[in-house]
Amino acid sequence: MERDSQNYLKLLEAVLENAHEAIVVTDPDGKILLMNRTYRDFVGVQDVIGRHVTEVIENTRMHIVAQTGKPEVAQIQRIKGQDMIANRVPIFADGKMVAVLGTVLFQDVRQLHALAATVDQLKQELAYYKREFRRKLGAVYHFDQIVGLSPNMQEVKNLAQKVAKSDTTVLITGESGTGKELFAHAIHAASRREMGPFIRVNCAAIPDTLLESELFGYEEGAFTGAVRKGKKGKFELADHGTILLDEIGDMPLPLQAKLLRVLQEKEVERVGGIRPVSIDVRVIASTNRDLQQRIREGKFREDLFYRLNVVTLTIPPLRERPEDLPRLVDDLLEQLMESTGIIVKEIADDVWSVLHEYSWPGNIRELRNVLERAMHVMEGDCLKAKHLMISTSDNRTASSGVPTLKESLEAAERAAIVRALAETGGNKLEAAKLLGISKSGFYQKLDKYGLLN
Numbered sequence: 001m002e003r004d005s006q007n008y009l010k011l012l013e014a015v016l017e018n019a020h021e022a023i024v025v026t027d028p029d030g031k032i033l034l035m036n037r038t039y040r041d042f043v044g045v046q047d048v049i050g051r052h053v054t055e056v057i058e059n060t061r062m063h064i065v066a067q068t069g070k071p072e073v074a075q076i077q078r079i080k081g082q083d084m085i086a087n088r089v090p091i092f093a094d095g096k097m098v099a100v101l102g103t104v105l106f107q108d109v110r111q112l113h114a115l116a117a118t119v120d121q122l123k124q125e126l127a128y129y130k131r132e133f134r135r136k137l138g139a140v141y142h143f144d145q146i147v148g149l150s151p152n153m154q155e156v157k158n159l160a161q162k163v164a165k166s167d168t169t170v171l172i173t174g175e176s177g178t179g180k181e182l183f184a185h186a187i188h189a190a191s192r193r194e195m196g197p198f199i200r201v202n203c204a205a206i207p208d209t210l211l212e213s214e215l216f217g218y219e220e221g222a223f224t225g226a227v228r229k230g231k232k233g234k235f236e237l238a239d240h241g242t243i244l245l246d247e248i249g250d251m252p253l254p255l256q257a258k259l260l261r262v263l264q265e266k267e268v269e270r271v272g273g274i275r276p277v278s279i280d281v282r283v284i285a286s287t288n289r290d291l292q293q294r295i296r297e298g299k300f301r302e303d304l305f306y307r308l309n310v311v312t313l314t315i316p317p318l319r320e321r322p323e324d325l326p327r328l329v330d331d332l333l334e335q336l337m338e339s340t341g342i343i344v345k346e347i348a349d350d351v352w353s354v355l356h357e358y359s360w361p362g363n364i365r366e367l368r369n370v371l372e373r374a375m376h377v378m379e380g381d382c383l384k385a386k387h388l389m390i391s392t393s394d395n396r397t398a399s400s401g402v403p404t405l406k407e408s409l410e411a412a413e414r415a416a417i418v419r420a421l422a423e424t425g426g427n428k429l430e431a432a433k434l435l436g437i438s439k440s441g442f443y444q445k446l447d448k449y450g451l452l453n
């Protein structure tokens with residue numbers, strides 16, 4: 001026993017003496033009881049035992065901690081012209097302070113800076129891999145890519161950014177092409193689930209008979225023709241991530257009941273399955289339909305609506321945010337120039353009046369299509385109004401009274417020409433054929449409606 005404790009003491013002494021950290025222990029009066037070699041070498045004094053700590057160590061506060069009894073952690077202490085990181089901790093035994101332990105973790109803050117630089121580099125690498133990972137998982141849009149300078153868009157973006165941080169179910173409504181999917185991506189990318197999967201299901205595009213197994217999966221042998229081993233549904237695939245239920249307004253009623261159960265229980269049951277599977281999924285639903293109207297028609301469950309409608313983001317249509325047009329046109333042209341290789345160097349002034357006058361029923365998706373078509377139609381590198389091939393006249397509400405028959409006929413004729421040109425990618429001969437008129441007659445009409453290059 002005696003020998004054991006002697007050995008133990010020797011071991012402790014050796015450990016303390018050889019530690020890389022500088023270590024000092026004082027009694028409650030501030031007299032040094034122990035100071036290891038690292039510390040003695042650093043201050044350049046060997047004979048230290050029994051001396052007051054202030055005589056040996058510059059700027060020390062060991063004696064102050066001995067009085068206050070309050071530990072001081074990670075304090076900068078300047079010794080011999082170097083900033084050090086000092087910890088001073090009172091040691092208690094039987095409720096009485098018996099000593100104060102002081103350590104210096106870094107003898108030189110430069111070591112700490114080197115460590116910080118390494119951490120910084122690791123952080124940068126981590127951010128890079130996060131971005132790459134996210135790109136592979138498909139959530140490619142972020143809030144800063146959503147053009148929205150207009151006050152109504154700012155409001156929606158702010159709310160979306162706030163709600164992204166939580167796990168709340170979000171319902172995104174808005175006309176077709178307003179950017180609902182874009183918002184869903186951005187919410188996922190700004191959430192704590194950003195590293196998880198982002199899965200989109202278009203409820204309108206999948207046949208009713210398949211939707212259930214697509215969403216919830218099926219067990220082995222659930223129905224004839226099913227893959228033997230069974231299959232995970234989109235909900236299971238979205239575990240720890242986000243699922244976007246696009247066009248939720250088109251979901252068949254029986255499935256709505258099942259979806260409601262999933263949202264309530266946070267469990268899915270595969271088709272033909274016996275045991276429910278727990279899932280951790282954030283649900284975002286989107287629709288361009290008026291869900292209240294669908295409820296009145298008996299086509300959408302009211303209880304599901306309230307479950308989804310925790311936070312609603314209503315994306316304003318493009319015609320209600322004309323301030324966003326210039327930035328959108330800029331961004332879209334840039335993307336299109338890259339994908340088509342066609343260069344637009346100049347935008348003629350008349351383009352803007354047409355863009356502002358048009359009501360954009362297909363919103364930003366339509367704007368993109370119109371610009372892409374115009375790029376293919378234009379000759380040279382200046383985009384002009386006539387290249388847009390959108391008819392603003394048939395689009396305007398008849399605020400100035402009923403149009404004359406001639407005006408109506410002309411509007412219809414112009415719209416038919418524009419549509420034919422769009423269909424044929426700007427090929428005039430083909431367009432004339434489609435409309436069943438001669439080439440020369442077609443050119444006359446193009447001239448009449450200001451559509452000739």
Ligand SMILES: Nc1ncnc2c1ncn2[C@@H]1O[C@H](COP(=O)(O)OP(=O)(O)OP(=O)(O)O)[C@@H](O)[C@H]1O
Pocket residue numbers: 145146147148174175176177178179180181182183246287288328331364365368
């Ligand atoms: N605010 C925006 N800034 C930049 N691009 C946008 C914006 N809104 C939409 N877009 C672009 O417009 C197109 C349509 O967007 P998205 O698919 O998100 O619309 P949606 O509302 O989900 O349409 P739908 O209801 O038809 O599914 C996409 O190419 C998207 O990149």
